[in-house]
Amino acid sequence: MIEKNGVVLVLSGPSGAGKSSLINKIADDIGDYYFSISTTTRPMREGEEEGVHYHFVSKEEFTADIENDNFLEYATVHGNYYGTSLKPVRKALSEGKLVIFDIDVQGNMAIKNRLGDITTSVFITPPTLSELKRRLDNRSTDTQEVIAGRLKMATREIQRTSEYDFIVVNDDLDVAAEVLRQVAVTARLKIPHDKINEFVQNWEDL
Amino acid sequence: MIEKNGVVLVLSGPSGAGKSSLINKIADDIGDYYFSISTTTRPMREGEEEGVHYHFVSKEEFTADIENDNFLEYATVHGNYYGTSLKPVRKALSEGKLVIFDIDVQGNMAIKNRLGDITTSVFITPPTLSELKRRLDNRSTDTQEVIAGRLKMATREIQRTSEYDFIVVNDDLDVAAEVLRQVAVTARLKIPHDKINEFVQNWEDL
Numbered sequence: 001m002i003e004k005n006g007v008v009l010v011l012s013g014p015s016g017a018g019k020s021s022l023i024n025k026i027a028d029d030i031g032d033y034y035f036s037i038s039t040t041t042r043p044m045r046e047g048e049e050e051g052v053h054y055h056f057v058s059k060e061e062f063t064a065d066i067e068n069d070n071f072l073e074y075a076t077v078h079g080n081y082y083g084t085s086l087k088p089v090r091k092a093l094s095e096g097k098l099v100i101f102d103i104d105v106q107g108n109m110a111i112k113n114r115l116g117d118i119t120t121s122v123f124i125t126p127p128t129l130s131e132l133k134r135r136l137d138n139r140s141t142d143t144q145e146v147i148a149g150r151l152k153m154a155t156r157e158i159q160r161t162s163e164y165d166f167i168v169v170n171d172d173l174d175v176a177a178e179v180l181r182q183v184a185v186t187a188r189l190k191i192p193h194d195k196i197n198e199f200v201q202n203w204e205d206l
Numbered sequence: 207m208i209e210k211n212g213v214v215l216v217l218s219g220p221s222g223a224g225k226s227s228l229i230n231k232i233a234d235d236i237g238d239y240y241f242s243i244s245t246t247t248r249p250m251r252e253g254e255e256e257g258v259h260y261h262f263v264s265k266e267e268f269t270a271d272i273e274n275d276n277f278l279e280y281a282t283v284h285g286n287y288y289g290t291s292l293k294p295v296r297k298a299l300s301e302g303k304l305v306i307f308d309i310d311v312q313g314n315m316a317i318k319n320r321l322g323d324i325t326t327s328v329f330i331t332p333p334t335l336s337e338l339k340r341r342l343d344n345r346s347t348d349t350q351e352v353i354a355g356r357l358k359m360a361t362r363e364i365q366r367t368s369e370y371d372f373i374v375v376n377d378d379l380d381v382a383a384e385v386l387r388q389v390a391v392t393a394r395l396k397i398p399h400d401k402i403n404e405f406v407q408n409w410e411d412l
Contacts, residue, residue, distance in 0.1 A: 202334070
């Protein structure tokens with residue numbers, strides 16, 4: 001048999017699509033998982049925790065990891081680095097975990113290129129743009145300017161949903177959670193190419 | 207919401223991997239399905255049934271369908287045409303069925319090219335080559351020459367398992383059936399690109 005291994009589940013979709021609520025709903029049913037969080041060189045703020053809000057690292061470590069091609073993507077904001085490091089991802093994979101990314105369409109492509117053989121990608125979307133607007137308005141955490149930006153971004157991203165393995169229309173939260181649960185459980189069955197190659201080597205045993 | 211639609215499940219793997227047994231085990235749990243069968247121009251033999259053993263068509267119909275690019279693949283044997291026609295497949299898809307193909311690695315690539323957005327592919331394999339040999343010997347339906355050919359073919363095909371979404375090692379039939387059931391149920395959640403495009407058109411409703 002082929003030994004168990006970690007796999008990747010990519011979740012994309014506009015802010016307001018309900019990704020966090022969906023993850024919370026299925027969290028108990030998908031086994032051991034690691035939710036990918038960003039790595040940054042900015043100082044930790046009060047109330048923040050290492051490994052919860054960010055992975056906090058030194059500028060030296062960050063730039064060394066850029067050199068070593070350990071970042072899926074990174075950017076500098078106000079002189080601080082922010083990025084998606086593959087180091088904690090690889091650790092979680094080696095522990096057999098389901099690694100969940102909440103990442104945009106560009107991030108999805110980067111993951112596909114690096115970890116495509118073990119990745120299942122899902123685009124989560126509200127049923128309509130006006131429903132998205134309604135949800136963002138209701139949260140009342142964002143200014144109208146921020147909301148306008150999110151709607152614009154959502155309209156751009158939804159053009160690229162065909163780059164995903166599955167699209168989940170989050171109209172009814174329970175229905176959408178059921179679909180995502182099903183997809184996440186099946187995502188576990190992906191086997192990395194190197195393990196398949198190993199299996200093939202051992203297969204020819206005559 | 208996005209309307210229901212048919213999807214494709216490709217099963218490949220050597221003769222003796224247990225594909226038929228697996229399909230029988232999960233048949234009651236995967237909803238309405240259509241098992242793709244070949245189309246041929248050879249005359250029906252006694253005991254054969256249209257739509258069970260083959261789709262029997264005239265040479266005129268077959269060659270017209272070749273012209274119309276309706277064949278995934280075809281070949282002539284002793285002056286008769288044999289091929290995998292997309293016509294019954296499209297009919298089953300339009301009825302929302304799960305279309306199951308038992309097809310080789312070349313057929314899998316052809317399906318990926320034509321129906322990739324709604325296709326889930328699974329390579330089913332015995333745990334080892336010697337176990338495959340044992341199973342083929344036990345069936346005692348094939349001559350040693352045929353068995354040798356099947357083993358050679360299996361060894362060639364298993365090199366291409368990384369072209370599949372999932373690989374199922376059929377060591378224990380119940381375990382393998384459980385995995386295939388899970389994959390087949392999730393396969394139902396694929397949405398064709400044209401329906402996604404339609405959804406995207408309607409999405410931007412502000």
